[in-house]
Amino acid sequence: MKINKLLFVAMLCVAPAFAAEGIPGATIANDGARPPYGGHAAQREACKAEPEKCKAAIQARHEACKADPEKCRKERMAQREKMCAENPERCKQMKAKMEQRRAECKADPEKCRKEHQARREKTCAENPEKCREMQAKMEQRRAQCKADPEKCRQQHHARPDAKAPVKN
Numbered sequence: 271m272k273i274n275k276l277l278f279v280a281m282l283c284v285a286p287a288f289a290a291e292g293i294p295g296a297t298i299a300n301d302g303a304r305p306p307y308g309g310h311a312a313q314r315e316a317c318k319a320e321p322e323k324c325k326a327a328i329q330a331r332h333e334a335c336k337a338d339p340e341k342c343r344k345e346r347m348a349q350r351e352k353m354c355a356e357n358p359e360r361c362k363q364m365k366a367k368m369e370q371r372r373a374e375c376k377a378d379p380e381k382c383r384k385e386h387q388a389r390r391e392k393t394c395a396e397n398p399e400k401c402r403e404m405q406a407k408m409e410q411r412r413a414q415c416k417a418d419p420e421k422c423r424q425q426h427h428a429r430p431d432a433k434a435p436v437k438n
Contacts (some may be wrong), residue, residue, distance in 0.1 A: 317324035335342035354361035375382035394401035415422035 390401075411422075
């Protein structure tokens with residue numbers, strides 16, 4: 271399940287870059303005529319112009335999602351469905367790429383762990399404050415799960431996108 275989360279987060283992080291530049295090696299590219307999937311480029315430009323306002327909006331969104339994670343999950347799913355309806359070919363390419371990545375990580379999980387670690391180290395080098403925040407959240411989650419492992423399992427399996435546990 272961790273791989274699925276990792277792939278989903280990676281897709282969310284990488285999708286705006288693909289929208290701006292097209293998928294590397296793809297025959298279909300964004301010609302700049304219409305920003306795909308809602309105009310992330312305009313949002314990035316607005317955030318460059320007013321980073322504090324953007325950071326506050328992102329923080330407010332995170333707080334709202336903490337308060338009602340199911341609502342945020344539904345909104346993300348609706349956005350993804352809209353994105354796929356607007357450009358089904360691109361959606362198929364992204365899904366195929368995610369499946370390929372999932373298969374690669376299943377075949378060689380150690381390689382994926384190392385790549386994830388390298389990305390984390392790069393992020394921490396570029397933005398130490400964000401890194402400290404992520405580490406603090408991770409430590410807090412670990413402490414909660416250590417104190418009540420059953421609650422952590424229930425929370426994880428209560429999510430609609432979570433898969434059932436694998437029994438050996």
